[in-house]
Amino acid sequence: MSFWPTVAVATPAHGGLAQTLSYRSESPLAPGSLVRVPLGSRELLGVVWTCPDTPPDDLDPALARPVSGVLLGLDPLNERWRQLVQFAARYYQRSLGEVAMGALPPALRDLDNTQLQRRLQRLAKGQTAGNGSSLAPGSAHTPQASEEQAQALAALAQADRPVLLFGATGSGKTEVYLRATEQALAADPGAQVLVMVPEINLTPQLEARFRDRFESAFGAGALVCLHSGMTPPQRLQAWLAAHAGRARIVLGTRMAVFASLPGLRLIVVDEEHDPSYKSQEGARYSARDLAVYRARLESEGVVAPAETGSPSPPAAARCQVLLGSATPSLESWHAAEQGRYLRVDMPGRIGGGSLPRLRLVDMNHQPKGALLAPPLLAAMQERIGRGEQCLVLLNRRGYAPVLSCGACDWKSSCPHCSAYRVFHKIDRTLRCHHCGFTQRVPRACPDCGNLDIAPIGRGTEQLEEQLVALLADVRRPDGSPVRVARMDADTTRAKGSLEAQLDALHAGEVDVLVGTQMVAKGHDFRRITLVASVNADAALFASDHRAPERLFALLMQAAGRAGRDARHSGASEMWVQTWHPQHLLFNALARHDYPGFAAAQLADREAAAMPPFGFQALLRADARTQQAAQAFLNGAAAAAQGLPGSERVTLYPAVPLNIQRVANVERAQLLIESDSRPALQRFLAAWQAVLLEARSLPEARGLIRFAVDVDPLTV
Ligand code: ADP
Ligand code: ZN
Ligand code: ZN
Numbered sequence: 087m088s089f090w091p092t093v094a095v096a097t098p099a100h101g102g103l104a105q106t107l108s109y110r111s112e113s114p115l116a117p118g119s120l121v122r123v124p125l126g127s128r129e130l131l132g133v134v135w136t137c138p139d140t141p142p143d144d145l146d147p148a149l150a151r152p153v154s155g156v157l158l159g160l161d162p163l164n165e166r167w168r169q170l171v172q173f174a175a176r177y178y179q180r181s182l183g184e185v186a187m188g189a190l191p192p193a194l195r196d197l198d199n200t201q202l203q204r205r206l207q208r209l210a211k212g213q214t215a216g217n218g219s220s221l222a223p224g225s226a227h228t229p230q231a232s233e234e235q236a237q238a239l240a241a242l243a244q245a246d247r248p249v250l251l252f253g254a255t256g257s258g259k260t261e262v263y264l265r266a267t268e269q270a271l272a273a274d275p276g277a278q279v280l281v282m283v284p285e286i287n288l289t290p291q292l293e294a295r296f297r298d299r300f301e302s303a304f305g306a307g308a309l310v311c312l313h314s315g316m317t318p319p320q321r322l323q324a325w326l327a328a329h330a331g332r333a334r335i336v337l338g339t340r341m342a343v344f345a346s347l348p349g350l351r352l353i354v355v356d357e358e359h360d361p362s363y364k365s366q367e368g369a370r371y372s373a374r375d376l377a378v379y380r381a382r383l384e385s386e387g388v389v390a391p392a393e394t395g396s397p398s399p400p401a402a403a404r405c406q407v408l409l410g411s412a413t414p415s416l417e418s419w420h421a422a423e424q425g426r427y428l429r430v431d432m433p434g435r436i437g438g439g440s441l442p443r444l445r446l447v448d449m450n451h452q453p454k455g456a457l458l459a460p461p462l463l464a465a466m467q468e469r470i471g472r473g474e475q476c477l478v479l480l481n482r483r484g485y486a487p488v489l490s491c492g493a494c495d496w497k498s499s500c501p502h503c504s505a506y507r508v509f510h511k512i513d514r515t516l517r518c519h520h521c522g523f524t525q526r527v528p529r530a531c532p533d534c535g536n537l538d539i540a541p542i543g544r545g546t547e548q549l550e551e552q553l554v555a556l557l558a559d560v561r562r563p564d565g566s567p568v569r570v571a572r573m574d575a576d577t578t579r580a581k582g583s584l585e586a587q588l589d590a591l592h593a594g595e596v597d598v599l600v601g602t603q604m605v606a607k608g609h610d611f612r613r614i615t616l617v618a619s620v621n622a623d624a625a626l627f628a629s630d631h632r633a634p635e636r637l638f639a640l641l642m643q644a645a646g647r648a649g650r651d652a653r654h655s656g657a658s659e660m661w662v663q664t665w666h667p668q669h670l671l672f673n674a675l676a677r678h679d680y681p682g683f684a685a686a687q688l689a690d691r692e693a694a695a696m697p698p699f700g701f702q703a704l705l706r707a708d709a710r711t712q713q714a715a716q717a718f719l720n721g722a723a724a725a726a727q728g729l730p731g732s733e734r735v736t737l738y739p740a741v742p743l744n745i746q747r748v749a750n751v752e753r754a755q756l757l758i759e760s761d762s763r764p765a766l767q768r769f770l771a772a773w774q775a776v777l778l779e780a781r782s783l784p785e786a787r788g789l790i791r792f793a794v795d796v797d798p799l800t801v
Contacts (some may be wrong), residue, residue, distance in 0.1 A: 087112075087139065088110050088111065088112060088139075088141075088147075089110070089111045089112075089113065089114050089115065089137050089138070089139050090108055090109070090110060090111075090137070090138050090139070090140065090141045090142060090145065090147075090150065091108070091109050091110075091111050091115050091121070091134045091135075091136065091137040091153060092106035092107065092108050092109075092134070092135045092136045092137075092138075092142070093106055093107055093108075093109055093121060093123050093132035093133065093134055093135065093153070094106050094132055094133045094135050094171075094182045094183040094186040094187070095107060095123060095125060095130045095131070095132040095183045095187065096130065096131075096183050096184055096186075096187035096188075097181050097183045097184065105175075105181060105182040105183070106135050106136075106182060106183065107123070107125070107132075108141070108142055108145045108150060109123050109150060109151055109152060109153045110147070110150040110151065110152045110153070111137070111152065111153045112152075114137055114139070115134045115137045115153070115156065116134065116137070116162040117134050117135060117136055117137060117162060117165070117168065118133065118134060118161075118162030118163035118164060118165070118167070118168055119133070119134040119156055119157075119160075119162045120132070120133060120134075120156070120157040120160060120162075120163075120190075120194070121133075121134055121153050121154075121155065121156050121157065122153070122154040122155045122156075122157075123151070123153055123154055124151050124154055129154055130195075131157075131187065131190070131194060131195045132183070132187075133163060133168070133186050133187075133190075134162070135168070135182070155199070157194075157197070157199065157202055158199050158202070158203070159199075159202060159203055159206050160202070160206075160326075160329065161329070161330075161348070163329075163346055164346075164348055166350075166380075166383045166384050167344075167346050169383050170344070170376065170379070170380050170383055171185050171186045171189055171344070173376075173379060173383075174344075174369060174371050174376055175369070176767075176771070177371075177767065177796060178369045178370055178371050178794075178796050179770050179771070179774065179794040179796060180368070180369040184368070184369065185369050188344075188368060188369060189341075189344030190325070191318065191321040191322045191324075191325040192318055192321070193318035193319055193321065193322035194322060194325070197322075205322065205323065205326060206326065206330075208323075209307075209323070209326055209327055209330060209332060212306075212307045212327075212332070228264075228299070229261065231261065231265065232258060232261075232434075232436060234253075234257065234258075234431075234432040234433075234434055235258055235261055235262050235265070235432065237430075238251060238253075238262050238430045238432055239262060239265055239266060239269070241428065241430045242262075242266055242406065242408060242430070243269065245406065245428045247426065247427060247428050248378050248381065248406075248407045248408075248409060248421075248426070248427045248428070249406065249407070249408045249409070249427065249428050249429075249430055250358075250409050250410075250411075250414055250418050250419070250421070250422045250427045250428065250429045250430065251408055251409065251410040251411075251430050251432065252411070252412070252414060252422075252429055252430065252431050252432070252680075253410060253411075253412060253431070253432035253433075254412050254432060254433055254434065254435055254441065254646070254678075255412045255435075255441070255642070255643065255645070255646020255647070255650075256435040256436060256439065256441075256610075256646060256649075256650045257412075257432040257433070257434060257435055257436065258432070258436045259356070259410045259412075259432070260292060260295060260356075260610075262408075262410070262432075263281060263354045263356065263408070263410065264295065264296065264299050266352060266354065266406075266408055267279045267281065267296075267299075267300070267335060267352065267354070268299075268300075270351040270352035270406070271300075271304070271334055271335075271351075273351060274349075274351075276331055276348070276349040277334070277349050277351040277352075278328070278331065278333070278334055278335070278336070278347045278348070278349040278350050278351060279334065279335050279336070279350075279351060279352045279353075279354070280335075280336050280338070280342060280343070280345065280347060280350060280352070280353045280354070280377075281296065281335065281336070281337045281338075281353075281354045281356065282338060282339065282340065282342055282343065282353070282354065282355045282356065282363070282373060282374075282377065283337065283338075283339065283356045283357070283608075284339070284356070284357050284360035284362040284363065284607065284608075285339060285362055285604075285607070286311060286313045286315065286337070286338065286339055287313075287315060287578075287584055288584070288604055288607050288608065288609075289356075289607070289608050289609075290584075290585050290588065291588075291608075291609065291610055292337075292356070292608070293311065293337055296309055296335060296337055297309055300334070300335060304334050304335075307327060307332055307333065308332075308333060308334045308335060309333065309334070309335040309336075309337060310323075310324035310327050310328060310333040310335075310336055310337070311324060311336075311337050311338055312324050312325065312328070312336055312337075312338030312339070312341060312342040312345055313338050313339040313341065313342070314339065314341065324336070325345065325346070328345045328346060328347055329345075329346040329347075329348070331348055331349055339362070339373075340362065340363050340364075340365060340371075340373030341373075342373075343371075343373040343376045343377050343380065344376075350380075350384050350405050351384075351403075351404070351405050351406070352405065352406050352407075352408065353377045353380065353381050353405065353406070353407045353408070354407075354408045354410065355373075355374050355377050355407070355408070355409045355410065356410050356411075356608070357410070357411055357607070357608060358374050358409035358410060358411045358414060358415060358418060359411045359413050359414055359415040359418070359639055360607075361636070361799055364797075364799050370793070370794075370795045370796065370798070372797060374409065374415075374418075375797070377407055377409075378407050378409075380405075380407075381405045381406060381407035384404075384405035385404045385405050409427070412642060412643065412646060412680070413638065413639035413642050413643060413680055414680075414684075415635075416635055416684060416687055416688055416691065416697075416698060417697065417698045419684045419688070420688055420698045421698075423688075435649075435650070435652070436652075437651070437652030438652055439649055439650070439651070439652035439658075440649070440658075441645065441646075441649070441658075441678045442615075442616075442617065442645050442648040442649050442658040442659050442660040443658070443659050443660070444645070444659075444660050444662065444672070444675055444676040445462075445465075445659050445660065445661045445662070446661075446662050446664060446667045446672055446676070447459045447461065447462055447661060447662065447663045447664070447667075448664070448665075448667045449663055449664060449665045450665060452663075457544060457548075457549065457552055457620065458552075458553075458556065458618075458620060458663075459663055462618055462661050462663065463556060465616060465659065465661065466557070466598065466616060466618070467557065467560045469615055469616050470557070470560055470562060470568055470597045470598070471560065471561070471562070471563065472563065473562060473563045473594075473613075474613055474614070474615040474616070475591070475594070475596065475597055475598070475599070475611070475613045475614045475615070475616075476597065476598045476599070476614065476615075476616040476617070476618065477598075477599050477601070477605055477611070477614050477616070477617045477618070477644070477647055477648070478549065478553070478598060478599070478600045478601075478617075478618045478620060479601065479602070479603070479605060479606060479617065479618065479619045479620070479622075479640075479644050480544070480545065480546050480549050480600065480601075480602065480619075480620050480621055481602050481603055481621075481622070481640075482543075482544070482545045482546065482602070482621075483508070483519075483545050483546050483547070483574040483575055483576055483602055484508035484509060484510050484517070484519075484545035484546070484547055484576070485508075485509045485510055485511040485512075485541060485544075485545050485547040485548045485551075486508070486509045486541030486542060486543050486544060486545055486548060487506060487508055487509075487542070487543045487544075487545060488506040488507075488508070488509070488541070488542050488543060489507075489509045489516065489527065489539050489540070489541055489542070490539065490540060490541075490542050491531035491533065491534060491536050491538070491539050492536065492538045492539070492540060493531065493534050493536035493538065494531060494533050494534040494536065495533075496531050496532060496533040496534065496539070498516045500518035500520065500521060500523055501523070502518070502521050502523055502747070502748070502749050502750045503518055503520045503521050503523075503745065503747055503748045503749065503750075504745055504746045504747040504748075505518065505519070505520050505745050505748075507523070507524075507525075508545065509527065509541050509545075510547065510576070511547055511548070511551075512547060512576075514526060514527045515527060520745060520748045520749070521748055521749035544621070546572055546574050546600050546601060546602060547572065547576075549572075549600050549620065550570055550571075550572040550600045553570045553598055553600060554568075554570050557570065557598065562597060568597045568598065569595065569596050569597050569598070570596070570597065570598045570599075570600065571587065571590065571591070571596040571598070571599050571600070572599070572600045572601060573587050573599055573600070573601035573602075573604060573605050574601050574602040574604065575602070575604070578604070588609065591611065592611070592612065594613060599614075603640055605644075605647070606640055606643045606644035606646075606647060607643065608643075609647060610650060611647050611648075611650060612650060612651045613651065614647050614648050614649075614650070614658075615648055615649055615657060615658040615659070616648060616658065616659050616660075616661065617644050617645055617647055617648045617659070617660050617661070618660075618661040618662070618663070619640075619641055619644060619660075619661070619662045619663065620663050621663065622637060622640070622641065622662065622664065623664055623665055623666060625637040626664075626666055626669055626671065630800050630801070631690075631691070631694070631696055631801070632799065632800065634671055634687060635687060637671065638671055638674070638675065638680075638683055641660070641662065641675055642675060642678070642680065644660070645660035645675075645678075648660060660675075662675075670686065671683070674686070695759070695761060697797070699761075700759055700760065700761055701759070701760050701761070701762065701763045701766045701797070702757065702758065702759050702760075702766075702797065702798060702801060703757075703758045703766060703770060703794060703795060703796045703797070703798065704755050704756065704757055704758070704794070704795040704798045704801060705719055705722065705755065705756045705758065705777070705792065705793075705794055705795075706743075706753065706754070706755045706792060706793050706794075706795060707719050707740075707753070707754050707755070707756075707789060707791070707792045708751045708752070708753055708789075708790040708791050708792070709751070709752050709754075709786070709788045709789045709790055710751070710752065710788035710790065711752055711788050712742055712746065712747075712752040712754060713785070714752070714785070714786050714787060714788035714789050715740070715742075715752050715753065715754035715789065716740040716741075716742075716754045717783065717785035717786045718780055718781065718783065718786035718789045718792065719740035719754055719755070719756040719792075720739065720740050720756070721780045721783045721785065721786060722756075722773070722776055722777050722780040723737040723739075723740075723756060725776045725779070725780060726769070726773055726776060729769055729772040729773060729776070730768045730769065730771075730772045731760070731764075731765040731766065731767070731768035731769030731770075731772065732769055733765075734760050734761060734762050734765035734766075734769075735758060735759070735760045735765060735766060735769045736758070736759045736760070737756065737757075737758055738756060738757040738758075738759070739756070740754050740755065740756045741754060741755065741756075742754050743755055751790060755801075757801055758770075766796075770794060770796065777792060777794075
């Protein structure tokens with residue numbers, strides 16, 4: 087007797103291939119099994135989706151090719167995992183196989199059974215996991231929970247919906263994650279917890295705290311990481327450990343939302359507002375949104391069918407989701423306002439310290455051309471003199487964003503992009519931050535030969551240089567000179583350098599840290615008492631409707647790095663240099679009033695039918711010419727009339743992207759809006775076939791690729 091498994095394999099997203107391919111097998115294969123199947127002349131890894139014993143109607147049994155082999159020793163990927171993948175593929179408009187294969191570690195693709203068995207043996211031989219019995223609450227590593235923490239945990243234990251932990255910076259959210267993890271793991275010996283963070287390298291502290299708390303009790307293999315910085319073998323081993331249930335905690339970035347976790351009981355999403363949870367390539371999924379969906383799936387999986395009348399499952403068998411932030415996304419905030427999420431507040435800081443006081447510097451009243459206003463500089467000098475640390479934020483790396491000739495019109499444009507190349511003084515290069523094109527700085531203007539070419543604007547490199555000069559005469563309490571350091575993508579590229587820099591800061595070896603937004607994220611700095619943002623105005627007037635939300639979060643998070651030690655916090659300050667001190671955003675910031683800010687933003691969004699009140703998608707196109715990109719988009723829009731859902735969907739004309747050309751590729755997009763998520767989904771699903779056809783429109787010649795972005799972050 088033969089079986090006819092349908093298998094999800096990595097097919098090109100828009101290749102027009104079916105969602106799964108059909109094969110033949112002489113024995114039944116459990117759905118979720120990993121198999122190798124032939125496709126053309128290649129052999130691919132795939133996941134069995136269904137395994138009927140009659141061939142599907144559209145398959146000629148004589149032509150069906152047999153499955154080449156099954157990966158042995160692995161439990162099939164369970165039904166909840168498959169449902170998650172299926173949902174993500176449908177919702178984000180990608181092929182099932184692409185999402186399924188993208189969710190698996192790449193090293194699995196070229197593993198034969200012998201290699202796999204060796205890996206599984208190594209896993210089994212690894213340190214035997216403890217059972218957590220030595221996890222004694224109140225042990226040396228575990229602080230007494232604060233009252234707010236205890237209340238948050240109690241609320242979580244009772245919650246029947248996603249929990250939004252709205253905790254001030256320094257309120258001790260990490261301790262809540264640790265204890266919630268502890269509770270979930272204690273519930274049963276197979277329980278697993280997924281902890282997601284925006285960028286793992288930025289938060290080595292968090293990983294250390296989890297290891298510290300759990301490894302002695304559960305064994306060294308109990309916690310694994312999953313992120314793109316790992317080598318393929320490392321990722322494979324971590325994935326296998328999670329899939330086999332040996333890893334009890336998975337700490338990872340957005341990709342970890344797809345980890346196979348048969349015993350999943352809790353998902354934590356730290357800094358849930360962070361844009362890096364949204365993937366910007368391939369399937370453009372939101373890991374935060376999928377986490378919420380996954381928690382529901384995992385819980386449904388254990389709910390007994392109503393008709394049997396069995397009692398609801400014990401609390402331990404549910405999967406909870408905990409989203410944490412001091413500046414939640416407006417989507418999550420709105421969900422909590424509506425009662426779909428349960429909001430739990432922790433307004434106080436650990437130790438009773440206060441949040442930093444906002445000092446706005448009106449740049450209209452400062453000396454012309456001053457990078458740092460004199461009062462800010464004086465405040466920094468005073469702090470350093472007392473042995474305290476300062477953090478200066480400038481969201482632009484390099485020395486200057488553009489070089490320009492004083493005699494003619496020459497500017498350091500990138501020849502391949504519609505953007506300027508950034509001047510990096512350290513190696514005297516002009517570098518394009520979009521395509522990477524790099525050249526030595528010319529000695530004279532390439533157009534007119536003028537020797538006087540000058541930087542315009544400032545980046546972190548220049549800020550660092552100027553701070554060193556401005557603080558040259560200042561002395562630390564022990565009489566030694568001031569030490570200024572810089573932390574941005576340029577100084578942290580080498581492996582381990584970020585950790586080294588953070589260590590130096592924690593050890594007090596740095597007095598002033600200059601950096602991009604990466605210094606504002608989640609760090610628990612103990613001796614910083616002054617944070618300054620020197621140039622954030624651009625975001626106040628950006629056309630992107632999410633810009634204010636992001637700026638507010640950035641400034642509030644940055645402020646949150648100051649005064650985390652209650653002994654200093656009384657005097658801690660957040661300085662913001664601005665030309666628009668009357669802006670409402672600063673008003674809310676001064677009061678640390680996220681709820682007020684969110685209410686105002688949500689009112690604006692509602693009036694404009696923007697998310698979360700309206701629903702959006704983008705169709706993006708890359709092409710050799712801007713005309714071709716737009717012709718494809720507009721052609722696809724013209725052919726969309728009458729499609730299911732189209733009556734509730736608005737299609738806007740195609741427009742070039744902000745940075746219209748990158749690496750000689752022209753980019754355009756088309757916005758799709760609807761007041762109904764189901765209508766938008768129905769429309770997008772039906773539109774796929776139209777998009778495939780529009781590729782071959784004569785005026786779209788030169789189209790390179792297109793992609794649909796559902797719930798885009800920038801429009
Ligand atoms: P958040 O993530 O909310 O900004 P953290 O989790 O980093 O805050 O906690 C801030 C600081 O307070 C950390 O140094 C942490 O070790 C400490 N802390 C947290 N909870 C407690 C507690 N219950 N008792 C003592 N210290 C705590
Ligand atoms: Zn010139
Ligand atoms: Zn470029």
